[in-house]
Amino acid sequence: MEIKYTIQGLLIYIAIAAYAVGFLLAIFRIKKVAGFVYFLGFGSALAAFIYRGLHVGHIPMQNLFEVFVTLGMLVYPITLFSRKVLRVPGGPGDCADMLIGIIVLFPAGFVAKFSADPQQLPPALQCWLFAPHVAVYMLSYMIMAKAAFLAGARIAGAKPAPEENLLAYEDATYRMVCAGFPLLTLGLILGSWWGKLAWGDYWGWDPKELWSLVSWLVYLGYFHFRTMYGKKYPKANSTLAILGMVAIIITLLWVNLSKLFPGLHSYA
Amino acid sequence: MKKFRRLMLWLGLIFIALLTFFSIYGAFQGADKAQKFFNSIPLAVYWAVFGVIIAASIFLIPRLVKLPGLLAMHVGCVLIIAGSMWGSQAGHEMQRKYFGSARIQSSRMSISEGYAEDKLYLSEGSSVNQLLNSIKFDRFSIKYEYDTQNINFISDGKTFRKEPVVIGTQISLGIENSYIIPVHFFRNLGFNKTVDGKEQAFDRPGGGSNPALEIKLTDHNGKESTRFLADTSFYNLPFLIRLNDFRIEYYKDPKLVVLDEKGLIWSGPAEVGKAIDLGPEFGIITPTRVFNNLIANNGVLTDSEGPAMNPAIEILVDFPGQPQVKRYSYQKFPDSCIVAKKFVIRCNSTISDYISVLDIVTEDGKVLASKCIEVNKPLHYGGYHFYQSSYQPLANGNYATILSVTSDSGLYCVFAGFFAMCGGIVYHQWLRSVFKKKKQKPEAQAQG
Numbered sequence A: 001m002e003i004k005y006t007i008q009g010l011l012i013y014i015a016i017a018a019y020a021v022g023f024l025l026a027i028f029r030i031k032k033v034a035g036f037v038y039f040l041g042f043g044s045a046l047a048a049f050i051y052r053g054l055h056v057g058h059i060p061m062q063n064l065f066e067v068f069v070t071l072g073m074l075v076y077p078i079t080l081f082s083r084k085v086l087r088v089p090g091g092p093g094d095c096a097d098m099l100i101g102i103i104v105l106f107p108a109g110f111v112a113k114f115s116a117d118p119q120q121l122p123p124a125l126q127c128w129l130f131a132p133h134v135a136v137y138m139l140s141y142m143i144m145a146k147a148a149f150l151a152g153a154r155i156a157g158a159k160p161a162p163e164e165n166l167l168a169y170e171d172a173t174y175r176m177v178c179a180g181f182p183l184l185t186l187g188l189i190l191g192s193w194w195g196k197l198a199w200g201d202y203w204g205w206d207p208k209e210l211w212s213l214v215s216w217l218v219y220l221g222y223f224h225f226r227t228m229y230g231k232k233y234p235k236a237n238s239t240l241a242i243l244g245m246v247a248i249i250i251t252l253l254w255v256n257l258s259k260l261f262p263g264l265h266s267y268a
Numbered sequence B: 001m002k003k004f005r006r007l008m009l010w011l012g013l014i015f016i017a018l019l020t021f022f023s024i025y026g027a028f029q030g031a032d033k034a035q036k037f038f039n040s041i042p043l044a045v046y047w048a049v050f051g052v053i054i055a056a057s058i059f060l061i062p063r064l065v066k067l068p069g070l071l072a073m074h075v076g077c078v079l080i081i082a083g084s085m086w087g088s089q090a091g092h093e094m095q096r097k098y099f100g101s102a103r104i105q106s107s108r109m110s111i112s113e114g115y116a117e118d119k120l121y122l123s124e125g126s127s128v129n130q131l132l133n134s135i136k137f138d139r140f141s142i143k144y145e146y147d148t149q150n151i152n153f154i155s156d157g158k159t160f161r162k163e164p165v166v167i168g169t170q171i172s173l174g175i176e177n178s179y180i181i182p183v184h185f186f187r188n189l190g191f192n193k194t195v196d197g198k199e200q201a202f203d204r205p206g207g208g209s210n211p212a213l214e215i216k217l218t219d220h221n222g223k224e225s226t227r228f229l230a231d232t233s234f235y236n237l238p239f240l241i242r243l244n245d246f247r248i249e250y251y252k253d254p255k256l257v258v259l260d261e262k263g264l265i266w267s268g269p270a271e272v273g274k275a276i277d278l279g280p281e282f283g284i285i286t287p288t289r290v291f292n293n294l295i296a297n298n299g300v301l302t303d304s305e306g307p308a309m310n311p312a313i314e315i316l317v318d319f320p321g322q323p324q325v326k327r328y329s330y331q332k333f334p335d336s337c338i339v340a341k342k343f344v345i346r347c348n349s350t351i352s353d354y355i356s357v358l359d360i361v362t363e364d365g366k367v368l369a370s371k372c373i374e375v376n377k378p379l380h381y382g383g384y385h386f387y388q389s390s391y392q393p394l395a396n397g398n399y400a401t402i403l404s405v406t407s408d409s410g411l412y413c414v415f416a417g418f419f420a421m422c423g424g425i426v427y428h429q430w431l432r433s434v435f436k437k438k439k440q441k442p443e444a445q446a447q448g
Helices: A007-027 A031-056 A064-084 A096-110 A130-155 A169-199 A207-229 A234-257 B002-029 B031-038 B041-060 B062-066 B068-087 B089-099 B411-447
Strands: B106-112 B116-121 B134-136 B141-145 B150-155 B158-164 B179-186 B189-193 B199-203 B212-218 B224-230 B234-250 B255-260 B263-269 B284-291 B294-297 B300-303 B312-318 B325-330 B343-348 B351-361 B367-374 B379-381 B384-393 B399-407
Touching: A007 A031, A007 A064, A007 A096, A031 A064, A031 A096, A064 A096, A064 A130, A064 A169, A096 A130, A130 A169, A130 A234, A169 A207, A169 A234, A169 B411, A207 A234, A207 B002, A207 B031, B002 B031, B002 B041, B041 B062, B041 B068, B062 B068, B068 B089, B068 B411, B106 B234, B106 B384, B134 B224, B141 B224, B179 B199, B234 B384, B234 B399, B255 B284, B284 B300, B312 B343, B325 B343, B351 B379, B351 B384, B351 B399, B367 B379, B367 B384
Parallel strands: none
Antiparallel strands: B106 B116, B106 B399, B116 B234, B134 B141, B141 B150, B150 B158, B179 B212, B189 B199, B212 B224, B234 B351, B255 B263, B255 B343, B284 B312, B294 B300, B312 B325, B351 B367, B379 B384, B384 B399
């Protein structure tokens, strides 16, 4: 845990604060103000992204700190894209995306391990595939998180406001999973390619790899099940989408936080 | 037909679910055990059946052919399963048995600077010296001959005695009361590291690529020891690899770390001219020069351009009660700067890369290829990938590089599968709907 007393840090904290205020306002159904505060948060996150880019002189996606800043900036465009293009609602109260924004910016702002200092990477991590591998995964995780939230709304029996002409939650979940799955696949394959370059094997059976395979397989199962039964069992579909997210959370956190499994992925 | 399609989909779903459970089980086991589990015979059957199910569904479900994205991703999956089975340990054994291929799936090699090697060590995690193919005594050595199942006694390069191997039957060595007893025969000797770091012999599954004999040796004092006699303990590459140079590169601007017996006293950047007060017990140290690549020429020290290969720091040391002295701390020699036997000043840079400069050469010294390999930048030659894996400092100041070597059998099939699968998924889930919308729009306009 650390506080960053820099302009970079300040911009990140403003963005986190704005997302948090927006989230609370959305919960209390003060929708318009919430949307405006969310937009302000995006402005600050965008400023943090541009500031970082100018500061280091490259697209800020070369280490985990930069990846989290980038994701924090991307939350708002994802909201817009899923609403305007995919016709996917924001879930009850439209607050899910702001929560996701807080979650992805938190490590950039407070976790000392994801330092803003230029990092001295160990030899195995110095590969151009590092940033795309991580970035693609993070983006897909954000999209899948939104899908899981929508799936939860479907299980709870909620329905989006009819006047907005958006998809019902089951269809919305499917569309989000469709948007995220290619990224999840790409992350798996980029990682595999990198593994071949760095360790000589495209697949090492290490716990983190296996958990990422599990999350991929759960979504694969989701697609096959939905192909078989369509919307006949909406709750089963939604449960699978949530299970996918559970597997992702395990992939992302459990393997790192607990020292339960020995493995190669000790950096991330 | 519809029922049949549903059956195929159910089978697919069951196999996906099974793989999910296997993977979770594997994740709890750790990488080594998981690898063994996924390469075991029951799992080999699973993989084969899964591959067949996917391939069959391509022929039996018309939708999978009609939609190019679905076709590509399913073909991709079949390619990945087939390629990785072909490239597995068992796949290599099969190729050796039925197709006469002599490739080794994964191995290691060790080359000293200035030397050329063609030996691949087959055992993972075993130290080089454990796989001896002979045991030397004062006047002779013994070797194990797999073809004839004999122990051969050799002196001056000539076999002067042969003894048939019978497990459990003592063979006298002819020196006082010493003898050997063959204990166990390995078709394919390998070594495993146990939890406490010891090495344990085991028979690697598959054909006999490394036949060996475990023997109990009792010397004239009655002291027993376990030894291994391998017939072909190495696999020889059809070419040699010469290590011309091995270097370690560091990140620039080394840090200063000051330690005493109890632990860390101070650490931080080495800023030239900035005095560091270590307290009344240790005095004051002041870095005066920082070298990334120190070169000494007739006593003149310069910091050479280029990558940081020899970091060092020049420091003025004011130890209480002693005159000020100029000292040097070298990255390569961690104990080069010990002050008054009380504390050590270390020059601390992070390693950024290991580099081996290699030539592929024939027996008569003709260079076939050259490559500088680094972490993430392997050499590909003769169906193998050679990776920078580790290194060992040698007594003469040189280094030996340790390369891990993997065969590329099945690799291109797997990568083609990755490409097809990923392309198929991107097309099916993203691009298809974009194209659909574009098609629909002009139609809608025409109707409007």
